[in-house]
Amino acid sequence: MGRLGIEAMLQHTDASTALYWHLTANHYPPHPTFMIPVAQLAIDKVNAGETDFEIELPAQVKWRGQSTVRASAVIESMHLDMFLQDQES
Numbered sequence: 001m002g003r004l005g006i007e008a009m010l011q012h013t014d015a016s017t018a019l020y021w022h023l024t025a026n027h028y029p030p031h032p033t034f035m036i037p038v039a040q041l042a043i044d045k046v047n048a049g050e051t052d053f054e055i056e057l058p059a060q061v062k063w064r065g066q067s068t069v070r071a072s073a074v075i076e077s078m079h080l081d082m083f084l085q086d087q088e089s
Contacts, residue, residue, distance in 0.1 A: 006082040015083060016040075023078065031078065034058050042074035043083045 005026055009018035019039060023031040031039075038055055045053040051072040063069035075081060 010082065019043075019080075019083060022080075027078075035061070035078075038069075038074060039078050039080060042071040042078075043080055045071040046075050047085045 006018060006022055009021055020033070020036060023036060023039060024033065035058070038057060041055055045051070045055070051070065053071045054068040055071055055074060057063060057067055057069060063073065075084070
């Protein structure tokens with residue numbers, strides 16, 4: 001369902017529920033639920049203009065061999081642009 005699915009979810013439910021659905025049902029394989037706080041922090045930081053903010057990853061996760069990842073990289077890799085305040089349609 002992709003982008004249209006996210007748009008519909010955001011129109012009919014709160015952002016937290018839409019984010020949960022997006023990460024667990026709109027990706028294959030689904031993202032584990034322990035990544036939801038990482039996604040939410042990335043959304044918050046990018047919305048605040050802090051695209052280079054380094055996010056600490058859960059212990060079992062590495063991003064290109066590192067234990068941190070830039071907020072903008074999370075947005076891109078998890079396809080979270082629809083959750084941004086200033087996203088382009």
